[in-house]
Amino acid sequence: MTNAGINRRTMVLATAGMGVVDPLQAEPTKGAPVAKIIVGFPAGQATDILARMLADKLPAVTGKNYIVDNKPGQGGSLAMGALAKSPADGSVMMLTHMSAVATNPHMYKSVPYDSLKDFEPVGLLGDLPFVLVCHPSMPFNNVEQLVRYAKDNPKKLTNASSGNGTVSHLAMEDLKSRAGVEILHVPYKGSGPGLTDVVAGQVSLALETAAAVQPFVQSGRLKALGAGTTKRLSMMPNVPTIAEQGFEDFSAVTWLMLLYPATTDKQLVAGTFGAMNKTMQTPDVDARMRQIGALPRFSASPAEAAAFVQSEYAKWGKAVRRSGVRLD
Template sequence: MQRRDFITAIAATMLTGHVFGQPSRYPDKPIKLLVGFPAGQATDIVARLLAERLRTLGQPVVVENKAGQGGSIALAALAKSPADGYTLMLSATASLVVNPHLYKTVGYDTLRDFEPVATVADMPMLLVAHPSEPFNTVSDMTTYAKANPGRLKYSSSGNGTLSHLGMEVLKRQAGIDMLHVPYQGSTRAMTDLLAGNIDLGLDTVAVTLPHIQSKRLKPLAVSSDSRLAFLPQVPTLAEAGMAGAAFTPWLGLVAPKGTHQDIVLRLSKQVVNTVKDPAFGERLRTLGAVPRAGNSDALSAILKREFALWGKVVRDSGARVE
C-alpha cells in the first residue's frame, strides 16, 4: 500500500470511530446520563435504576440532573454534547414531543438532533376524582358535566403538561366544559384535590395510587391501552368510551445526533435486555411504571408519530408557555 493510500485508510477509519476507543473499545470512560427533572422524581429514580444496570457495559454510568423547562434544558444540553456515546439522556414524553410545540424556543429539534436508543418504561396516568363527587365512572362524569357546564374543576401539574393536555383531549371528545386549574407541580395539585377544592385530576400512578389505596381519591380510568395489573378493576379510557383520549406517557433513552450506529445498537440491546429482566420490571412497577422494551427503531417510530400528534393537541388547546 502506498503511503498516501495508507494515510487515507487510517483517516477513514478514524472518522468511522474504529480506532482510539470508538466504538470498538466503547466505553472506555464513564458515561453521563442526563435527567431533566430534580432528584427523587419518577424519571430520576428510573434513570438511577437503569444507570446501575448499565454498569455491565464496563464503566460507571453517572446520573446528572439538569432540571428546568419541563426537561428541555437537559435535552438542549444533550443536543450540544459530543456524539461519542458518553452523554445520554433518559427523557420523558413531554420533553421530546410536547415542549417543542409549547415553548417559544427549546434549543433543539426533536426529529433532527437526537439518535433514538430505546424505550424503557410507560408511565400510565389515572383519572381520579374526589370521593364526594356524585359519579364513579367516566360515563357518569360526562353526563354530570353536560348537565352542569363549567361546574367541574380539574387540576394539572402546570399549563401545557400532559395532565393538562390529556384532559383537554378528553373534554373535546366528550363534548364537555370543565375549568382547568393549573398548579406548579403535582404535589400542590393533589393537595387541593384531596381537600375537595378541585373535583378531578389526571396524574401518574406514582402520584395518585397512594391516595386511591387510602380511599381519599377514587379512580375513574387509566390512560393506557390496557388495564394495570395492580388496579385490574379500573377500566381504560378506551373501555370507557374515550378511545380518542387514551395515551401513555413513556420514558426513552436518546443520544446526540451522529452517535455511531455501532454504539447506538450496543446501548439499545443492553437497555432492551435490562427492561426485559423480571427483577428490573418489578422495580419499575413499584414506581407505578410499566416496562416497555423497545429498540431504536421502535423509539424512532414513536417520536415521529407522537411529535405530530401532540403538536396538534397543543395547537388545539391554545396552550403556550413563554
C-alpha cells in the first residue's frame, strides 16, 4: 500500500472513532484542518505543558494540526465559558482541571457554564500533585517548623495561589485550618506570577504543582517543605509528604480532563478518546509526564469520564460548602 493509501486509511479510522493507528504512519500536512486546545492558565504552567504535549502528539494519529489557546482567569472558569460557547464540531476542545469543573461553580456566585450540561467529557489524562514551597530565607525547613513559626508569628506569613477556588487555594486553606494558623491568602492568575513573587521574597509560601515548582527547587531559589501526595514523588524523593508530617490524609492533587462542547458527535468524542489514549500512553510520553511531575491517569471510556465528572461535582460541592468560601 502506498503512503497516500495509508494516510487515507488512517483518517477513516480516526473519523470512525477507532483511533487505532501507528503514529508514524500519518503526518499532518500543510493545509490540514486545525483544532484548538483551550487552557485556562498562562503558558508554562503544568496544564499548558501537557496541552502542548498533546497538541504535538495528536496530529500523527488524527491528521489534524493543533494549537493551544491560553485563556487564564477565574481559576479556569473563563476558559470553560469560552468552550461552552464554541462550535460542537471538533474544532475546539479544552484540557481542563478539577477546580474549573468541580469547585468553581460552587464557589463563585456565577460562572458562565454548567459543568453537568455544557460539555462532553472525553477522558482523564493525568493527575498533577502539588508541593508546598517557600522562599529560602524562611526560618523553617519542613511543615512542622512552618506551623510552629506561624503560630508564634500570626498573620506575618502570606501564601500565593493560582487563583480563588483552585486546588492551591482550597488545599492550603484546608492545611491552615487543620494546623490552626493564620496565613494571608494572595490569589494570582496562575502559578507563574505567584511563584515569581515567592522567589522574589514578596510572598512567603505557595502550594503549587510539582511541575511548576521543580525548576525553582532544583536551582535553590525555593525550598520544598512537603508534597501533597500519599507517597513521595519520584522527582523529589527527599521531600516528605505533608501527610507524613502530622497531617494524615491531607491531599493536594488535581486531575486533568479533555472536554468538548455539549452535543459534539459521540463518534468524534470516541475517536478523540482513542487518539488521546494512544498518544499519551506511549513510553516516551509517560516518562516525560512523570519527569515534569504529572502522574498519568486515564479513563476507560468517555462514559466513565462523564460519570466521574458527576461524582466529583457532587463531592467538591460538599467540600466548598464545608469550607465556607464564597466569592463574587
